[in-house]
Amino acid sequence: MHFEHIAKSLRPSRRALLAGLPAALGAALVSRPARAAGDALVVVTSFPEELTTRYEAEFEKAHPDLHVQFVWKQSRDALALLSQPDQGGVDVCWAPSLSNFPILRDSGAFRPLAVDRAALPGRLGAQPISDPKGMFEAYDLAGYGIVYDPAALAALGAAVPKRWSDLAAPALAGRIAMPLAGKVGFSPALYDIILQAEGWERGWALLCEIAGGAQLSGSGPGPTGAVKEGRAALGLTIDFLALGAQANGAGVGFAYPERTAFLPGHIAVTAATRRPEAARAFVDFALSTKGQKLLMEADSSRHPARPDAYAGKAVRIVDPFALPEGSFFSYDAEIGRRRPGLISVLFDLSIAERHAETVAFWRALHAAEARLAAAPAAGGAAIVAEARKLAGFVPVSAAEASEPTLLDRFSGRDVKDPDLAGRWRAEIGAARAEATRLLASLDARL
Amino acid sequence: MRLLLAAAALILLTAGAPYETPQIDGEIFSRPLPGLDETLESAFRVGNSLFRRAWIIGPSAEPSELTGLGPLYNRLSCIACHVKNGRGPTPDAENGVARAMVLRLGVEGRDAEGGPLSHPIYGAQLNPEGIPGVPGEGRAILAFDAFATRLDDGEIVTMRRPRLSFRDLAYGPIGPETRMSLRNAPPVFGLGLLEAVPDDEIISHAAGPGGGRPNHVYDMAAGRIRLGRFGLKANQPTLRQQIAAAFAEDIGVASALFPEAGCAPAQLACRAAAGAGAELSPKQLGAVLDYVRGLAVPARRQTDDARVRRGATLFAALGCSSCHRETLRLGAVDFAPALSGAEIHPYTDLLLHDMGEGLADGRADFEAGPRDWRTPPLWGLGLAGRFATTGLLHDGRAATTAEAILWHGGEAEDAQGRFRALPRAEREALLAFLDSL
Numbered sequence: 061m062h063f064e065h066i067a068k069s070l071r072p073s074r075r076a077l078l079a080g081l082p083a084a085l086g087a088a089l090v091s092r093p094a095r096a097a098g099d100a101l102v103v104v105t106s107f108p109e110e111l112t113t114r115y116e117a118e119f120e121k122a123h124p125d126l127h128v129q130f131v132w133k134q135s136r137d138a139l140a141l142l143s144q145p146d147q148g149g150v151d152v153c154w155a156p157s158l159s160n161f162p163i164l165r166d167s168g169a170f171r172p173l174a175v176d177r178a179a180l181p182g183r184l185g186a187q188p189i190s191d192p193k194g195m196f197e198a199y200d201l202a203g204y205g206i207v208y209d210p211a212a213l214a215a216l217g218a219a220v221p222k223r224w225s226d227l228a229a230p231a232l233a234g235r236i237a238m239p240l241a242g243k244v245g246f247s248p249a250l251y252d253i254i255l256q257a258e259g260w261e262r263g264w265a266l267l268c269e270i271a272g273g274a275q276l277s278g279s280g281p282g283p284t285g286a287v288k289e290g291r292a293a294l295g296l297t298i299d300f301l302a303l304g305a306q307a308n309g310a311g312v313g314f315a316y317p318e319r320t321a322f323l324p325g326h327i328a329v330t331a332a333t334r335r336p337e338a339a340r341a342f343v344d345f346a347l348s349t350k351g352q353k354l355l356m357e358a359d360s361s362r363h364p365a366r367p368d369a370y371a372g373k374a375v376r377i378v379d380p381f382a383l384p385e386g387s388f389f390s391y392d393a394e395i396g397r398r399r400p401g402l403i404s405v406l407f408d409l410s411i412a413e414r415h416a417e418t419v420a421f422w423r424a425l426h427a428a429e430a431r432l433a434a435a436p437a438a439g440g441a442a443i444v445a446e447a448r449k450l451a452g453f454v455p456v457s458a459a460e461a462s463e464p465t466l467l468d469r470f471s472g473r474d475v476k477d478p479d480l481a482g483r484w485r486a487e488i489g490a491a492r493a494e495a496t497r498l499l500a501s502l503d504a505r506l
Numbered sequence: 507m508r509l510l511l512a513a514a515a516l517i518l519l520t521a522g523a524p525y526e527t528p529q530i531d532g533e534i535f536s537r538p539l540p541g542l543d544e545t546l547e548s549a550f551r552v553g554n555s556l557f558r559r560a561w562i563i564g565p566s567a568e569p570s571e572l573t574g575l576g577p578l579y580n581r582l583s584c585i586a587c588h589v590k591n592g593r594g595p596t597p598d599a600e601n602g603v604a605r606a607m608v609l610r611l612g613v614e615g616r617d618a619e620g621g622p623l624s625h626p627i628y629g630a631q632l633n634p635e636g637i638p639g640v641p642g643e644g645r646a647i648l649a650f651d652a653f654a655t656r657l658d659d660g661e662i663v664t665m666r667r668p669r670l671s672f673r674d675l676a677y678g679p680i681g682p683e684t685r686m687s688l689r690n691a692p693p694v695f696g697l698g699l700l701e702a703v704p705d706d707e708i709i710s711h712a713a714g715p716g717g718g719r720p721n722h723v724y725d726m727a728a729g730r731i732r733l734g735r736f737g738l739k740a741n742q743p744t745l746r747q748q749i750a751a752a753f754a755e756d757i758g759v760a761s762a763l764f765p766e767a768g769c770a771p772a773q774l775a776c777r778a779a780a781g782a783g784a785e786l787s788p789k790q791l792g793a794v795l796d797y798v799r800g801l802a803v804p805a806r807r808q809t810d811d812a813r814v815r816r817g818a819t820l821f822a823a824l825g826c827s828s829c830h831r832e833t834l835r836l837g838a839v840d841f842a843p844a845l846s847g848a849e850i851h852p853y854t855d856l857l858l859h860d861m862g863e864g865l866a867d868g869r870a871d872f873e874a875g876p877r878d879w880r881t882p883p884l885w886g887l888g889l890a891g892r893f894a895t896t897g898l899l900h901d902g903r904a905a906t907t908a909e910a911i912l913w914h915g916g917e918a919e920d921a922q923g924r925f926r927a928l929p930r931a932e933r934e935a936l937l938a939f940l941d942s943l
Contacts, residue, residue: 099674100635100642109560109586113605121600127645127674129635132560132575132582134568149638243569279555308893309531358532 100129101338103152104138106245107325111360118354119345126338134245135160142169147332151339154199154346156325158249158397161196170195170328171336173343180347180366184380187390189324189365196328198365199346200355201380203388204250204323205316207284207302212293220315224254225266227294230426233273235293237283241400241407244280246298248400249323251407256396257319257389260461264410265452270296271411272422287312303361303376314376321391322380324365395462401470402461406454409485417492421451424499431506443502450495455484525699525845526805532893535591535695535886539802539842546796546841553797556790557584557591561757563637564781574785577640577776578633578768579758580608584794587691587756589895591801592886594691596897596905602647603673607901608632608756609646610687611680612869619724620731621741622871625684627677629770631755640775644675646688650903655912658927663912668903677772685876687867689738690902696885697736698799699850701745704837705733711855716828717917718857718881723872726763735856738900739871740880746795753786753794761786799841803852804886808942817939820932825921829881831855853884853943862915865899877916888941907940908933 105112109130116128131150133141135157141148142164153164164170172194175182182190182198189198206221213220218231227236239247255263275292277283283295284302288310295302302314327346329339345351352369355362356377363380364370370379380388411418425447432440460466469477522528527537538550556572560582564573581587587594587606594606609632611625624630628643636642650666657663670688672680680686712719723734725743734740742748747763754764760781767780808814821827830853839845858878866877874880879900887907890896896905904910914922925933 102638108558109581109583113581113586117598117603117605120603121598124601129642130582131638132562134562134566134570136567137562140567279551281555282551285551308533309529310533 100127101152101335101342102129102131102148102150103154103342104131104133104141104148104150105154106132106134106138106156107154111355111362114354114357114360115346115351118350119342122345123338123341126341128342139163142330143167145332147330150330151333151335152327152329152342153196154325154327156200156202156246156323158323158393159400161191161326161328162394162397164328165191165193165195169331171331171333173197173329173340175347179349179368181381184322184324185385185388185390187321187393190326196326197343197347198324199327200325200365201322201363202246202325203299203316203363203378203380204246204253204320205297205299205302205314206294207287207297207305208294208313208315209287209290209292209311210313211311212287212290216293218293220313221294222315222318224258224270224317224319226317227296228266228269228273230273230430232294233423233426236270236274237277237286237292237295238271238274239280239283239296240276240278240412241404242412243278244282246280247296248403248407249396250296250298251403252396252399253319253321253323253391255403255461256391257321260458261452261454264406264454265448267407268410268418268452269422269448271415272418276412276415284310284312299378300360300362304359306376307358307361307374316378316388318387319389321388322363323391323393323396398464398467399461399470402456402467405470405481406456406484409481410454410488413485414488414492418451421492421496421499424503425451428499428502428506432502435506437502437505440502440505443498443505447495447498447502450491450498453488453491455487522805523803523851524848525696525803525842525850527802528805530804530807530889532590534804534889534893535693535801537802538800539698539845541844542800542842546800549793549796550800553793553795553800556794557588557797559583561759564785571790574759574781576635576637576758576767577779578629578636578643578773580631580633580635580756581605582757584752584757588694589691590893591695592693592893593890593895593897594902595895596690596902597648599650602649604646604648604688607646607648607688607690609670610689610869610871612685613683614685620722620872621724622685622869624770625680627770627772628680629768629773631768633755633758633768636776637779640773640779641676642674643677645673647671647673648688648901657933659930661930663908665909665912666903666905668901685869687739687869687871688901690897690900692738692882693886693890694798695801696803696850696852696883697745697748698801698841699803699836699839699845700735700834700852700854700856700883701799702836702839702845703735703834703850703856707835707837708733708735708856711831712857714828714855715825716831716855716857716859716881718829718855718859719873721858721871721873721878721880734872735880737871738879738882739874740856740858741871741874745798746791749794749798750786750791753791759785761791762788763791796841803850804889806851806942807888808938811938811942813935813938814942815939816932817935817937817942820928820936821939824924824928824936827853828921829855829857829859829918830884831881851885853887854881857881859918860916861913861918864915865913867900884940884943887943907937 112130139160241247283297284305286292287295333339349369352364352366355364367381561572561575563575566573597604611628612622615623632643634642634645649669654662721734721740722731723741723743725732732743734743736742736748750761750763753759761784769776832851833849836848858874860877861879898904898910911925
């Protein structure tokens with residue numbers, strides 16, 4: 061039907077139209093639904109629409125008889141939907157969610173996937189990235205690190221950070237952006253990488269010190285945006301946001317610090333799917349070389365889980381499969397997947413809720429350290445060391461932070477146990493107050 | 507007269523207007539106007555996030571501010587159609603699914619406000635998707651039939667005539683009596699400036715050589731008929747209403763201006779699934795409004811190029827600038843006071859023009875007839891296809907600027923004829939000028 065033909069045909073007399081409408085309405089009601097609800101291949105995802113639309117278009121070109129419908133769900137909503145008896149009519153689950161896939165696998169929510177391990181190794185170095193039981197497969201890898209403005213760093217006289225601890229340098233204070241753990245989906249994993257890499261207690265102390273010189277952002281692209289727009293010199297972020305900005309012309313760099321990690325997003329076919337062949341076809345496409353290359357397009361700038369997809373990659377994309385041994389550490393995803401809730405709550409209590417206080421404290425402590433370095437005072441170093449320890453105090457031990465019974469009490473991001481959180485808040489407050497008192501006592505000696 | 511127009515065109519070749527952004531890269535359509543105050547910059551960032559993020563089906567266990575998708579919708583986010591704040595992509599030739607377009611549907615007659623009557627079964631717009639339990643209405647498939655047209659100097663230009671069909675219609679045939687208008691997503695930058703052009707400035711050009719006429723449409727907030735200036739048929743009076751309408755019709759997100767879910771009476775599953783009340787809060791609508799208002803316009807390029815200068819002269823001499831007016835003057839600009847009273851160069855008169863049968867759709871829209879379209883702004887035209895997609899004209903049928911010109915009929919027939927008659931070098935100069943915008 062030509063569009064031109066439609067236009068010309070749309071001039072019936074008003075009488076003819078009015079006569080025809082009841083018939084049209086009746087026909088539609090009688091026949092409704094002409095197409096059963098749920099004819100589409102339903103893919104639940106939390107990938108951005110710019111990415112999913114590319115897959116929709118390319119997959120439907122290859123399978124013109126299929127219609128892909130993306131249902132966008134955040135992690136907890138996706139888990140609830142896929143845990144229903146009919147799994148909400150979902151055929152494919154496709155998301156960067158470390159915690160959901162193992163939970164759903166263990167509840168029998170997925171069908172086994174057979175993949176060619178020669179093409180899809182399912183491992184990155186020593187780190188498993190796919191399900192050893194074959195119920196879900198790694199689709200992409202996201203690296204965590206630091207977006208920076210080279211000119212701003214030069215103006216500060218600072219080098220590109222090589223380690224997470226470099227971000228605590230007093231020279232960078234006020235020029236760092238970091239995401240709020242309770243609001244930005246990827247940030248609990250980002251902070252957990254630092255906590256695993258540096259050790260739980262040392263890691264929290266480091267996070268508190270970095271936050272003492274940072275602006276906090278409530279959106280995922282926030283840190284990258286702050287660097288792009290000159291409001292910060294560095295930002296902690298997930299790599300594809302910075303690399304995507306780079307691909308679109310932003311003059312930013314991205315650094316993977318020593319002991320960072322690449323974490324996978326996954327894909328799986330639901331057990332309840334009524335279209336297993338179509339679902340499998342979609343998964344096959346997403347994991348094919350062509351499908352994996354779509355990941356690296358400028359606006360996505362993500363890392364394939366399939367090594368052969370890196371052939372011909374853009375310079376900005378690092379091939380994590382080709383990095384030298386030791387470039388990243390083997391993140392413990394089993395612990396990591398259980399504690400985003402705990403990390404979010406502790407981040408709120410120790411950093412977000414008392415951010416102004418944290419900033420003032422670290423500014424004062426760095427000033428005191430500078431004065432001590434210029435003119436050492438008796439006992440000064442010990443006081444500073446104690447103040448630092450107290451300012452970075454975390455009221456949960458490393459052992460507790462790996463304990464499933466505790467972690468289950470914080471399975472979401474909100475505080476489910478206000479009494480416990482209240483106790484932690486008080487303990488952190490007392491430690492900070494003592495740190496502040498110690499600093500004041502040092503001031504009197506200098 | 508032509509000399510005067512040519513002189514005016516040359517004056518406009520001065521680059522670096524205060525509402526322009528000069529850095530040409532993938533963010534060219536997404537930068538804020540220079541000099542926004544801090545409050546507005548902050549609102550711009552919030553609006554940017556709302557414009558880009560996917561809306562989700564409610565209720566949600568997550569603390570999300572983007573709950574309320576559907577029950578019927580086209581896409582999950584604004585950015586899915588307004589790619590990088592530019593045009594929507596023309597459908598792939600392989601399967602033709604019109605993903606980033608909307609198909610407006612209606613029947614003859616007017617509603618209580620004087621607007622088009624919605625289709626009794628499918629409503630005002632074909633929504634391909636539905637939330638679980640609500641069947642999507644079906645998909646519009648756009649194909650193109652190639653044909654050739656010969657210019658006066660013998661050059662052949664291949665054109666594309668659109669051909670529309672449907673797949674998976676959930677409520678039966680749409681019917682031959684239906685009035686349809688397939689519309690591509692237009693760019694969204696510079697709209698805040700167009701909003702700041704006083705009504706009088708627009709209406710004053712209606713009596714001019716371009717022969718355009720205003721559309722008068724219903725302002726829902728004011729409860730009265732006003733001048734229309736946004737939308738491909740100038741069918742929206744304000745940017746706020748344009749944005750709220752797009753949320754309601756394209757994403758199924760209700761607001762105070764459009765509190766009803768877009769369910770036609772016969773769509774029982776849709777009605778049963780509809781949420782109660784506004785899903786887009788006034789604060790969120792305000793943030794998206796601030797974002798769109800604050801988007802800067804790409805700066806002109808190659809303005810010193812002799813060929814571009816010659817093209818600018820030809821643009822006026824051929825009569826193009828009668829409707830694509832280079833200059834409009836702003837009134838008060840509340841969100842950027844420094845621009846109050848400034849001249850802008852959008853290359854539009856914001857008026858309706860009869861564009862002939864070749865471009866006609868099937869649907870009247872307030873005072874706009876099927877052959878009428880609002881003159882689209884040309885600023886940023888040369889960057890279409892470089893960072894976002896190309897598809898020009900209301901349905902993306904023109905892959906190049908030359909094709910777009912050659913589709914001009916009706917009031918623009920003479921200008922199109924003069925373009926056809928140009929010697930090749932002159933034609934290329936004109937196209938170089940358009941590419942510099």
